[in-house]
Amino acid sequence: MRQSSFISWEFSILIYFFGSISFDRLNSLMLFEGRTSKSVKQLFPGPILQGKTIMFKNLKICSIYILFSLFSLFPLNAQTRADVREEQMQDPDSFQLRINIPTSLEEWKTRREWLRHKTLVNAGLWPIPEKSPLNSRIFDRKEGDGFSVSKVYFESLPGFLVTGNLYEPLGKKGPFPAILTPHGHWEFGRLQNQGAGSIPGRCIDLARQGFVVFSPDMVGYNDSIQLPHDPNKSLRQMKADKPLPWESRTYRPDFVFPEAECNGLSLGGLQLWNNIRGIDFLTSLDNVNPDRIGATGASGGASQVILLIAVDDRVAAAAPVNIIGAERHPGCLCENIPNLWVETSTLELTATFAPKPLLMVSATEDPWTPKTPGREFPMMRRFYALYGADENVKNAHINGPHNYNGDTRAAVYKWLVNELGAQGPLITVPDEYPDLAPLGDLRVFPDRLLPETAASAQKVLNQWIDNSKQQFQNSLPGNPADYENFSRDFRTALSHNLNVCPPELDSLEYSVEMEESRGEILYTLEKIGAKGQGNWIELESACKHAEPAQVALLVYPDKLGTLLKPEGLSDFSWLKSMLDRKYHVYHVRGYASDQFSTSLEKWDSFSWPAAYNRSNFTNGVLDAVTAIRSIREAHPGIPLTIIGLDSKGLIAACAAALDGKADRTVVDLNGADPGYWKELQQLIPIQGFQRIGGIKTVFLLMARSDSIIFNPAASWDPAWLRGKVSDIGLSGNLKILEKETKFNPNHLR
Secondary structure (H helix, E strand, O other): OOOOOOOOHHHHHHHHHOOEEEHHHHHHOOOEOOEOOOHHHHHOOHHHEEOOEEEOOOHHHHHHHHHHHHHHHHHHHHHHOOOOOOOOOOOHHHOOOOOOOOOOHHHHHHHHHHHHHHHHHHOOOOOOOOOOOOOOEEEEEEEEOOEEEEEEEEEEEOOEEEEEEEEEEOOOOOOEEEEEOOOOOOOOHHHOEEOOEEHHHHHHHHHHOOOEEEEEOOOOOOOOOOOOOOOOOOOOOEEOOEEOOOOOOOOOOOOOOHHHHHOOOOHHHHHHHHHHHHHHHHHOOOOEEEEEEEEEEEOHHHHHHHHHHHHOOOEEEEEEEOOOOOOOOOOOHHHOOOOOOOOOOHHHHHHOOOOOOEEEEEEOOOOOOOOHHHOHHHHHHHHHHOOOOHHHEEEEEEOOOOOEOHHHHHHHHHHHHHHHOOOOOOOOOOOOOOOOHHHOOOOOOOOOOOOOOOOOHHHHHHHHHHHHHHHHHHHOOOOHHHHHHHHHHHHHHHHHHHOOOOOOHHHEEEEEEEEEEEOOEEEEEEEEEEOOOOEEEEEEEEEOOOOOOEEEEEEOOHHHOOOOOOOOOOOOOOHHHHHHOOEEEEEEOHHHOOOOOOOHHHHHOOOOHHHHOOOHHHHHHHHHHHHHHHHHHHOOOOOEEEEEOHHHHHHHHHHHHHHOOOOEEEEEOOOOOOOOHHHHHHHOOOOOOHHHOHHHHHHHHHOOOEEEEEOOOOOOOOHHHHHHHHHOOOHHHEEEEOOOOOOOHHHHO
């Protein structure tokens, strides 16, 4: 049995009396059924360990050292063996930065690619949607002093319009650097024209300095009227600098489309795609230099910039304004894509832009960035220093509130002109809000009538769903060779979608709580956890043989019964049969058994909880995966069977799919039909799960080894799964027991 990080007093006495102890011999004192303590290595660091022998020059000093170590270990373990995941739940307003800045560039490059891919998966943009023709239209051009402004729309998806204004230099010769500048949650969207933030003023100034600028609408703002935004954010439209009449009692829908969301659609993901296509639009213009593209925006616009620079390498310089904060995160649906901020942050995601030029703009009275010079900025420099490029990141700290005001604009202008090589002349004192009346109505569709090429909202949603399904179909393996690539790519995508990364063996921690004989059976209870995950869960086990032939992990809800009672009896009649066949049987608890469960009321007390926190389901998968890795370390080379029963069958299936090394997986569908999206959404309530293939992907990943699926709904049709498993030459691994409703260990023979 693997020992906890406690070292017994008996070991201290042994150490006192012996001047040299073989490390192997000391380890053997801590061996039971193949589990070896890591605590010896942890307890004797540095020069005390020499190869495999612990040498002691002074026995009394060594004994004091050991005893001192013991005292330091006791309080540490008492504190760390509690599961703190519910206590650490976050939302935008209760956010606390938890970040480990890598110590090597190689480590960061691995993490960087992980973050970039995770962003695409969570945004519903993996596999990458097909880039359909933009069919862009630029019209109604007006000229001002040193600039022109036109109305623009193009299709980011077939029939779905991105709308905005295009500002271009006058009296200068291109090609020019270009800027994409998405707006935030200003009252009048891209047409906000006030001292705190004039978006037309910013665009006009940038054009006068030699930039081509595209200012797009957020979804649901101004001329983007096919789909809604958050109804509390997008309230008014604007005609030049005068608001149109607005009726507050009118119903305004929210961005809620369950089937499309199951297939990966999200408000933030759609805006990210619009901005990616916005770069496509800019680089399609003859007067734009595609190698000199910048992006800047404030607040919600800065959030869009962060997501864009994390996934689109074409952006050469970026200036997100007033959003990167260690104690507060963005606060709109469009900035809180489900799963996006689990174990990461705006700061870390922005760091993926390194070593390219970055300007972090902050403000003294801004709720997000008041401490940036002494807090977030030094952290960002450490990421850039990994490349030897810490001079490529700058901070402009402005006196003022949440803004993109004249002072902020002046700082950004100077930086962008320098980094992107604009012709200038540099504007050092911007007009806070220019007179827009001479430009007329800047809206693209002032009469609120869309062109014939625009699709209805329902058609846009249906196309998204159909395209998502087709892209998955196109990714499916048709032969054994294709299966290897599919397994690699879709296991990674599943990991990102569920926000569960199987822990490395050296990140596991253990604590033995109990071991005792219960009749002829040895019962053990230990606590296990993965460093940095906040999870400390119970893993109980029963065995009759010191050298088991096989190992099984049971994943089932506590309501089904007790694995092994003190008198040696079990609530599962089949346990004795498995033990007699030399199985060492484990049961994982925590969220995987409903020992822990976050109530719906607690969950709903947070804003956008799914963006920051694992659900009960995904925490259950994390606990099951942690148990799998723990068992594999304890029993290397011994066949492992994963068995998911009752409501936890799909947790076991997902854990086995992520692990990818189980010798056999048994999944109880508990009378469900996971092929019907509404039922699947109840079983696995993870946005975008269907986008990466859903339960089909899980079962295909399981098919690498023996897979038994039983107790499905009568409506579930397994023909697709059987056919696809046959295509990849693994039909012998799949057994579907449509009539079986109870687990039978004879199926394991």
